[in-house]
Amino acid sequence: MLADFRHELDAESAWFEQPVDSSAEAPEPRDFIGWLLRAARLAACGDPVPFQAWPRLATKLGIRVADAIAETAEAGIAVLDESSGIPLGEGIGDAEDASCLMAVEGELTGLLQDSAAWVRLWTMAAEEIPLDDLAFEIVEHRRLTWPIPSAARLAIVATPLHEIDFLTAAKVTTPAVRLAPVFDSAPELAHFDGGRPSPRMLDRFNSRHGRGVTPSGLDLEVRAVLDEWWGVFIRIEGTAVKATRHVRLGTLALKEVADQPGLWTAAIDRMPLEAILRILNGDIAVRTDDGGRFLV
Structure with missing residues (x-):
C-alpha cells in the first residue's frame, strides 16, 4: 500500500x-x-x-x-x-x-x-x-x-x-474571555446632538479596544467605531480575522462587510434612542471557529 x-x-x-x-x-x-x-x-x-x-x-x-x-x-x-x-x-x-x-x-x-x-x-x-x-x-x-x-x-x-x-457525553463550554473592562458609559451615552451622537459619545465608544489569543493560538484585536450617522463598525485584526464566526454588540448581530475581511457592521439609525443606548452599552461579543469567546 x-x-x-x-x-x-x-x-x-x-x-x-x-x-x-x-x-x-x-x-x-x-x-x-x-x-x-x-x-x-x-x-x-x-x-x-x-x-x-x-x-x-x-x-x-x-x-x-x-x-x-x-x-x-x-x-x-x-x-x-x-x-x-x-x-x-x-x-x-x-x-x-x-x-x-x-x-x-x-x-x-x-x-x-x-x-x-x-x-x-x-x-x-x-x-x-x-x-x-x-x-x-x-x-x-x-x-x-x-x-x-x-x-x-x-x-x-x-x-x-x-x-x-x-x-x-457531557460537553464543556469554553467560558468567555473578557478583553476589556465592562463598558459602562450611560452618562456619556445619554447625550445627543440634534438626534446624532455627540462628540463625547463618539469618543467614549470609539475608545473600546481589546486584544487576546484564541484557543488555537491566533491573535485577535478588536476595535469599535461609531460614526456620526449611527453606523456601528467592529474591526477584527490579527491572524484570527478569517476564523471569526460571529460578532455581536449587545443583542445586535453584526454582518461582515463582503469586500473588507475583518470589518463587521450594523446600522442602528432607525431604532428608538432607548434601544440605541441599550445596544451601544452592551458587550462586544466575538466568537471564533476554534471555540474562542471574547467580550470587549
Whole structure:
C-alpha cells in the first residue's frame, strides 16, 4: 500500500516538474497543497523522500505555501461544518493529513511555522465533529489502514465518536474571555446632538479596544467605531480575522462587510434612542471557529 501511495506522489511531483510552457494543464495551488498533505502523511508513516522536495517544487511553481495552507484550512473547516457521510469522513482525513504536516515539517524542513495556527484551528474543528454511519466507516478504515504515529494521529480517528456518543457525553463550554473592562458609559451615552451622537459619545465608544489569543493560538484585536450617522463598525485584526464566526454588540448581530475581511457592521439609525443606548452599552461579543469567546 505504501509503495503504491509513493508511486502516486512521485507521478504528481513529475507533473509539477514539467516546463511551464508545456501543453499540459498547469498545477494550481490546491493541487500542490493536496499533494503536500498526502506527502506529509507518507512522511509520518516513515517515507519522507517526496515531502522533502516540497520547497523546491513550491518555488518552481511560484506558490505561496503559507497562504495556500490557510485557504485550504478555511475550506476544510467549512467541509467539516457542512458535510455528512463520505465527504465528512474524507474531511476528517484531510485534517489528519494537516496534523501530519505539522508533525513532520519541523524536523524535515522547518519552513511552515507560520501555518501552525491555521492547522491547529483545522484539526480542532475536526476533533469536535460527531460522525454519522458513513463518516464513521471512512474514519475507522483510515485508522486501520494508515499507521499514523500518535503525535500526528487525531483523537477523532484514534477513537471515533459516533453521533450517539456525542448525545450521551457531557460537553464543556469554553467560558468567555473578557478583553476589556465592562463598558459602562450611560452618562456619556445619554447625550445627543440634534438626534446624532455627540462628540463625547463618539469618543467614549470609539475608545473600546481589546486584544487576546484564541484557543488555537491566533491573535485577535478588536476595535469599535461609531460614526456620526449611527453606523456601528467592529474591526477584527490579527491572524484570527478569517476564523471569526460571529460578532455581536449587545443583542445586535453584526454582518461582515463582503469586500473588507475583518470589518463587521450594523446600522442602528432607525431604532428608538432607548434601544440605541441599550445596544451601544452592551458587550462586544466575538466568537471564533476554534471555540474562542471574547467580550470587549
